[in-house]
Amino acid sequence: MSGFELEDQVMSEVHLGCPPGVSGLHVSHFTFLIPHDVDSKESRCMDLVGDEASSPWKIVDQDEDGDLLVVRRSKRSGHFGSVTIQHNIMSSIPSVGLQVWKAELVLADFVLHQMFSSSEFNDIISAELGAGTGLVGIILAHMAKTVFITDHGDEILSNCAKNVLLNSGLFGSQTSVHVRELDWKNSWPPSDFNSASHKRYSWTSSEVEDANRANLLVAADVIYSDDLTDAFFSVLEKLMSQGSEKVLYLALEKRYNFTLHDLNVVANAYSHFRSYLRDEEFEGDEDGYLPRFVGKRIDLSAIPQYVKEYERGADVELWQIRYDKRKPEIIGPPHNDIAVR
Template identity: 55%
Template sequence: MEEDSETQVMSEIHLGCPPATNGPFLSRFTFSLPLDPSSDHCISVDKDGDLLLPRRTSRPRSAQSFTVTIQHGITSTLPHVGLQVWKAQLVLSDFVLHTMSTSSQLNGIVCLELGAGTGLLGILLARVAKAVFLTDYGDQVLGNCVHNVEMNSTLFHPQAVVHVRELNWMSKWPILEDTHADCRDPQKYCWNSQDFELVKRARFLFAADVIYSDDLTIALFSMLKRVMSFGTDKVLYLGLEKRFNFSLDDLDVVANGYACFRSYIKEDGTGEQEDKSFVGRRIDVTQIPQYAKGYDRGEDVELWEIKYVH
């Protein structure tokens, strides 16, 4: 485990960045939204059932684009993977932007992200949300997240508030600042009683690229049981990448981390409950437009809608 903590890993999102720098690197992620998203999804037919094609106008339909600037590491050790942007975070961002473009479901919500890392997804959510809680673990990751939030605050809805808080899945939760004198240091990213009143009303949780270690996956679902039973019913939207590795035990290329994740999920509509506390539905990624430019989704990213059965 000590050796793993020193191993450097690199997200394929950062391929092409300088191989080494003396400090963090800035990347600009461009997102393009159609000015009239409904025109991409509505199909019209005449009284005979024949498809009606829209007339070509003299001016092509333009798109609304905006840029999010993210400070990140180019490589990191496993305990600090939150310093990088990973593929499933961009796919989940596409899903969130698509939801924003086609419905008002996320308008004015209170939401919480687990393993927020660089804060990219939370920055997008703050465009329509009332309150966003970005949670992760460790001062270095949390400090970088705060920097990114401040750097992109002009993109937020005028009434939106974004809180960066520490959440260690291995520890008890909630822990209020009133019970810990050292939590009065703002750099400790501690929770207060007002935070928890807001989180009680949160309807949505988000998480991306948090499935890669069985120990952390076990801790994640233990934490989810506490968070998702706190206040109103909550739905988790989770993006993950199935990572395949050769296993000496199996003598095959397997995705053991994914198998651990699936052991907690009863897929919606597939037989009995099997005593599992979480019911999940896979979202068809192919039906979500790619709003984030300049990355290859590949075929190993999945999105899930997950509910906790009390």
């Protein structure tokens, strides 16, 4: 990956509270509040409910002087659910998918909010791209009909499969969850599912058909390398131009670095990402270039924080992205010469 040394070790902010010196895989329980107005008789979201008494999260408030007010919680104050995730606390750059990242939890908040407030995700076909630990896809599996949790590399895929197994008792009874390899640098649809060298995470022809019929795509924290961003949008175009109309919800964290080229602190990876998107009203630049991907930034202040084990901060964004199949004659390569400061 350009711009990174493969041996560099990185650590997600989400893991800062983990025991120091822990190496290898670690198991965490990500806890979230299920609102009290989610009716257990009408919603499969209640399959997520854990033991409220055992939750570490307590309801507290403060008076004007900053003193704690003890609130006696009623039975209707809400229920706690949790997702169990096996992950690394630190990893090399190529293995960052073994960690849980902040944008992944922001996307989880969005998915939970949609599940608690609407029926939009009920019985849909969905796919998580660059799933890492598979946390978001696992949450989707409580409501969706079919979920494809996709990433690249046996180590990351095996960990995804383990996390699916750890949480399988909470899935909908009719839900199908598939952990599948999707290398963004290869073609879509894959052409080797009839090969004699069939692997555990290979696609079947019927699964490819299902994926093409997917309504929902999700991805989190996949924007940090220009080469990877190019590959991501390449496979995204293939996915979104085939089958049913799709929408992608993508969460990312803007990462700033000082560069000698810019002599400033910039977020060049974010700039490169934005070069692929246009607003709905954008009619093209002076060269007639019109990006095929239409992006809309979602106001995170309207999305409650259900997952408690992280701090959102100001540099996390959530985007809704659609694909415009019209006017192919004026589609060209993206411009990426604007530095975001």
